[in-house]
Structures are given as C-alpha cells and as structure tokens.
Amino acid sequence: MLLFIIANLIALPASYFIVSGFLKNFAYRVDLNPGDLFPGSLVVLIIVGTVACSKTLMAAMSNPIETIQHE
Numbered sequence: 001m002l003l004f005i006i007a008n009l010i011a012l013p014a015s016y017f018i019v020s021g022f023l024k025n026f027a028y029r030v031d032l033n034p035g036d037l038f039p040g041s042l043v044v045l046i047i048v049g050t051v052a053c054s055k056t057l058m059a060a061m062s063n064p065i066e067t068i069q070h071e
Helices: 002-023 034-061 064-070
Strands: none
Touching: 002 034
C-alpha cells in the first residue's frame, strides 16, 4: 500500500497538469477539478487490494512440501 500511495502522490499531480493542458486546447472549455481523478485511483486501489489478498490467500493455503519438491 505504501508503494500505491507513493505512486499516487507522483501520478495525480502530473496527470492533472497534463489533462488540464490537453483540455485547454478545445473550443468548448471543460474545467477539471482535482477530485475528478480520485475515483480512478480508488478503482486501482480496489484492484491492488484484491490481487494482494488473493495472492496472500493462495500462498497461505499452499502446501510448503509441494513447493519445495518443485524447486
């Protein structure tokens, strides 16, 4: 989760400035609020949490002897 937070701290301001600069080139102006980018990062947080939980459960339920035999 720490890496996710660091990635968001880097990506959200950068994407805000890039998208707002892109939207300024249109004849009909669209205002971009900083809160418009948070639903996307919430979806990514849910995906990251689901993948991390599923991988943790798979590792916890696996038999260590079978893992060692395959190595």
